[in-house]
Amino acid sequence: MPNYITALNQKITATVAATPGICVFGQNINTGTFITGLTKNLAVPPDGRIINTQNSENSLCGMGFGMMLSGARCIYFAKQLDFMLLGVDHFVNTYNFIRCSRPTATLGSFSILALVCDQGLQGPQSSFNSFGDFCSIARIPCYSVTNSQDAARIIGTELVAPGFRMIGLSSRLFKTEFLELPLVHAAGDGSVFQYTEGGDATIACFNFSLPHGRALQQALAAKGRQASLFSVNYVPQPDWSPIRDSVAKTGKLIVFDDSKSVHLPAYRLLDEVAQAGRPFRRWTVTRGEDVDFGMSTDEFRVDIGALVSQVLA
Amino acid sequence: MFDRLDIAQRHLAVKVLQVRHWQHVVNEALKKNVFPVPVHVAFGHEAAAVAIGAMMQAEDSLVLTHRNIAYNLARAGALQPVYDEYMRLPSGAGAGRLGSMNLSNPGHGVVYTSSILGNNFGVACGVALANRLAGRAGLVSVLTGDGAMEEGTFYESVALAQSHGLRCLFVVENNNHALASTIDQRRCPIDLAKLCGGVGVPFLRLSGNDVFAYASAFAEVRNTVMSASAPACVEIDVTTMNRHAGATPGWPTDPMNVDFQRGLVIAERTIDPVFVLKQVLAPALYAELEREVLMHPGSP
Numbered sequence: 001m002p003n004y005i006t007a008l009n010q011k012i013t014a015t016v017a018a019t020p021g022i023c024v025f026g027q028n029i030n031t032g033t034f035i036t037g038l039t040k041n042l043a044v045p046p047d048g049r050i051i052n053t054q055n056s057e058n059s060l061c062g063m064g065f066g067m068m069l070s071g072a073r074c075i076y077f078a079k080q081l082d083f084m085l086l087g088v089d090h091f092v093n094t095y096n097f098i099r100c101s102r103p104t105a106t107l108g109s110f111s112i113l114a115l116v117c118d119q120g121l122q123g124p125q126s127s128f129n130s131f132g133d134f135c136s137i138a139r140i141p142c143y144s145v146t147n148s149q150d151a152a153r154i155i156g157t158e159l160v161a162p163g164f165r166m167i168g169l170s171s172r173l174f175k176t177e178f179l180e181l182p183l184v185h186a187a188g189d190g191s192v193f194q195y196t197e198g199g200d201a202t203i204a205c206f207n208f209s210l211p212h213g214r215a216l217q218q219a220l221a222a223k224g225r226q227a228s229l230f231s232v233n234y235v236p237q238p239d240w241s242p243i244r245d246s247v248a249k250t251g252k253l254i255v256f257d258d259s260k261s262v263h264l265p266a267y268r269l270l271d272e273v274a275q276a277g278r279p280f281r282r283w284t285v286t287r288g289e290d291v292d293f294g295m296s297t298d299e300f301r302v303d304i305g306a307l308v309s310q311v312l313a
Numbered sequence: 314m315f316d317r318l319d320i321a322q323r324h325l326a327v328k329v330l331q332v333r334h335w336q337h338v339v340n341e342a343l344k345k346n347v348f349p350v351p352v353h354v355a356f357g358h359e360a361a362a363v364a365i366g367a368m369m370q371a372e373d374s375l376v377l378t379h380r381n382i383a384y385n386l387a388r389a390g391a392l393q394p395v396y397d398e399y400m401r402l403p404s405g406a407g408a409g410r411l412g413s414m415n416l417s418n419p420g421h422g423v424v425y426t427s428s429i430l431g432n433n434f435g436v437a438c439g440v441a442l443a444n445r446l447a448g449r450a451g452l453v454s455v456l457t458g459d460g461a462m463e464e465g466t467f468y469e470s471v472a473l474a475q476s477h478g479l480r481c482l483f484v485v486e487n488n489n490h491a492l493a494s495t496i497d498q499r500r501c502p503i504d505l506a507k508l509c510g511g512v513g514v515p516f517l518r519l520s521g522n523d524v525f526a527y528a529s530a531f532a533e534v535r536n537t538v539m540s541a542s543a544p545a546c547v548e549i550d551v552t553t554m555n556r557h558a559g560a561t562p563g564w565p566t567d568p569m570n571v572d573f574q575r576g577l578v579i580a581e582r583t584i585d586p587v588f589v590l591k592q593v594l595a596p597a598l599y600a601e602l603e604r605e606v607l608m609h610p611g612s613p
Contacts (some may be wrong), residue, residue, distance in 0.1 A: 023446055049446055054476060056469035061434035063473065066439020069425060070447055074439075093429045094436060100410045101417060108443070 007178035011155040022033040026077035053219035061087030065094045068110035078114040082128040090136040118170040120298025130261040135234035141165040143235040146210040147179035170208035192237030196224025202246040205231045209256035253282045258300040316595035326488040328363040330606040337391040343560035347374040348399040351413040353380040356554040360586035362387045364527035372451035376437040379414040379428040388421040431464025441479035454482040460491025474544035481544040488551040520550035552584035
């Protein structure tokens with residue numbers, strides 16, 4: 001079983017190699033560590049191009065949009081999501097222009113594939129972990145890839161589809177075993193994936209927290225309780241109905257969100273379910289708040305045993 | 314002094330007068346507050362806009378800024394689609410969705426227009442790179458001003474274009490203003506020739522507002538860019554003879570005053586491309602061209 005980064009590298013290289021005319025670019029994508037293995041063995045068809053670029057994130061984001069506007073397909077590999085803050089002008093302003101002037105089907109494709117530094121090893125300036133905020137500021141589809149099912153869908157189709165999106169990979173999961181999960185349901189827009197079906201509890205995982213949700217689902221199964229397990233991507237106007245319907249049956253919702261943001265998308269789900277009007281018990285597992293002389297911790301520790309006890313109580 | 318013009322020269326001269334005339338129409342409408350969007354008029358930019366428009370071939374692209382009116386009018390060759398866009402009408406060049414500061418017109422080569430300073434350089438590089446990958450032989454001209462070129466992405470994009478052999482022409486309209494600040498008021502001088510020279514990009518500076526001279530210069534620059542498959546940069550000295558945005562005058566005692574009733578010429582100096590044109594044409598010829606333009610206002 002390959003680890004997370006190896007499995008994703010294989011899927012990415014396969015998709016890129018099969019896409020005519022694709023242009024892939026970014027810093028160090030064909031040299032050094034190949035962005036920690038992410039772009040290793042990258043190859044494009046004869047009419048494609050691999051460009052090892054200068055360090056100009058803002059201009060490179062604009063370049064990707066210019067290529068998309070001209071009908072080209074391109075992928076920008078970024079070593080850290082933090083660096084993409086320099087491109088926010090384009091995510092908002094350039095993207096707004098494009099969606100007001102051209103139907104998506106007439107556009108080329110532009111994807112940004114960024115590593116999210118969520119492992120807490122690179123200091124306070126390399127720990128931006130708020131994909132949902134990117135999505136919110138410009139209504140961009142942002143996908144946090146965590147397992148074989150969402151990778152197949154997001155890397156296999158969305159990566160080179162017409163239009164713009166961002167895809168995040170978790171540094172924390174790099175060396176962990178790549179999760180191979182069964183698929184119960186996948187929303188057409190890639191917003192909601194369901195991996196297990198059960199009537200005792202509903203588990204919804206945001207950002208890169210799926211392994212924690214999976215651990216809870218398995219711990220409950222060991223106690224003879226079956227849970228429905230979902231992961232959610234930051235897609236504007238997602239269809240929450242599979243999760244809402246599940247909670248209507250189970251009456252229990254456990255939400256995991258390991259992103260660092262005040263405006264967690266998980267809160268939107270809780271709101272949505274609450275508006276359905278049926279009573280339910282809820283558990284929300286998030287990072288701690290920022291503290292004086294410091295900030296929210298990078299580690300995302302979850303006491304699964306305690307959660308199981310509470311859910312079973 | 315010209316007492317006759319060949320077809321190409323006549324086209325240039327008529328275009329300068331048309332763009333000036335249509336801007337007057339827009340300015341008079343602005344005085345009456347008829348537009349629901351802000352408009353950045355560009356009296357004084359006509360020679361550059363017409364010369365660049367004339368330089369463009371069918372496969373070329375233009376990437377503009379918020380002060381795009383002269384370029385859009387020159388490329389569209391008509392007032393109505395631009396005027397309608399300012400009115401946010403479906404018949405506008407952007408179907409009423411883009412307004413003034415983002416007005417593009419892909420059918421006439423204006424593929425992208427940004428109201429955000431420096432935002433358009435990277436996009437222009439992307440359009441040029443897509444051309445190159447697809448084997449299309451188009452030149453991408455990207456406009457900016459002495460204010461927006463202060464953004465770091467200007468330098469980044471010039472280097473990016475040079476690094477990857479992009480057919481990109483960076484055009485800096487230097488009107489010595491960013492909002493209400495002159496260059497002296499906000500920064501040290503930037504020697505664009507040296508900046509471009511530092512990354513090996515050819516540089517040319519134009520001044521004088523003679524549309525015939527500008528057209529020749531841009532045709533030559535286009536040849537250079539296309540044959541070398543590499544970028545170039547042109548800085549043009551421009552005087553914007555109107556307020557930053559909105560009508561001129563903007564208030565009853567505004568010292569800046571533009572009035573269509575006084576004719577097409579705004580300033581009897583070389584800062585005015587129409588005045589320069591009037592100086593280089595025989596009076597009878599200028600009168601004939603002016604009459605032709607005013608008789609066909611292109612509505613409204």
